[in-house]
Amino acid sequence: MLELGEVIVNCADVSVFYGDTRAINNISIDIEKQSITAFIGPSGCGKSTFLRTINRMNDTIDSCRIEGRVKVDGEDIYAPSVDVVPLRAKVGMVFQKPNPFPKSIYENVAYGPKIHGLSNNKNHLDEIVEKALTRAGLWAEVKDRLHDSGTGLSGGQQQRLCIARTIAVEPQIILMDEPCSALDPIATSKIEALMSELSAEYTIIIVTHSMQQAARVSKRTAFFHLGDLIEYDSTDTIFTNPKEQKTEDYITGRFG
């Protein structure tokens, strides 16, 4: 039985539908605070859909409907009173392809704190930008060209800029949807090292197709298949001695 520390995300009987198609079947899972949890599974298994239920990103899809309950930090995020804008600041997201705004490096990071009213003056905003870029491991590389375009950075730098943009609004949780799949191994290593540092302060949930990446970075791993949560355990157990045959077959490369 998996023992978790303090829980920050609590999902109970969550099902997700796209029109009549059920993409997620009755999933219940608790996610540990300030820890890294990996979601793995073959394409179409529902792991990204499930990830997106945690900050209501699925709301942007008209045909998408959700049943069950998702609590973040004790609050039901699908309650009618919930405003998704602060929710998405609290539960930030980093996507597969780095997607900086077509603005300067500085503006990319400053944008969120500005719209969320987190800074009251220019000096304070400068501090927030520097702090976020430092935490994202990018400050030393960009401090002399903060007003250059964010899109002029390398892919790995752009992804760290997106992470800086996410953490600038002080989230509690960072959702990462295949954050390294467009990056080379060196840039990937930098992101992985960064994730490990960030997990001291933030809760990270990562969807990845790289089994080695899940094994390297995460403390817990959840294996999804055809919309079901097949197995959820410590990463060590999942990759050395999983309990379910389906998990074993998937991680050893016997079906995909």
Place this chain on the structure above:
Amino acid sequence: MSNHIVETYDEDLRELHLLIAHMGKDVSTALETTCNDLVKGDKGSADDVIEHDKDINAQELNINLKAQKLLALRAPMASDLRVVLTSIQVAGNLERVGDLTKNIAKINRKMGMSLPANIANLVKKMSGLATEILRVSISAYSNKEENQTQKIFDDDVTLDKQYKELSKAILREIKRDEDHLEDLAHLLFVTRHLERIGDHAKNIAEATIYMCSGEMNRFDSLEDNQDV
């Protein structure tokens, strides 16, 4: 279990498995031949066994290289990972059994006396059991038969008892027959080697359990709990 999507991965694992089975057969045959000859006072096989140990060492090296390649290129997970890890362990244990067998063959080559009947019987009994334990351990590993391992642990306890019995008999003989002190002292080493071979078989059994179930355990032998 179904096959891997990448067929060459299956072939690599199968090859590793066959190499272990082949090495196991070589090592246990050498042990059986050497012990039989020692009991009979026949030195015919000794040189061959000593020479063949080089080949056994080379087999261990080859298995380690294949396992290293599999780890580096395939990044095996779960049961595959356990197969590769234990192949390195099992090959290492078999290599040690090969060395101990070589030492027994060298002792056989040096022996000037024929073994007294009571000692010959005890050596026969003990070497027969050591060979049997080794055979069963190799077979359990090769066939992934976790249920065969309990027999190995039980038999190893018996082997430890036989070791004590035989050692005492040799010590008594040393007191009685000082003229053959050197031969009998060598024979004490043979008993020690046979007892060690039982421990290596036990290690292989533990590796089998780990490979089959992922459980990592050490089973204490009688010797671990008693003064020798």
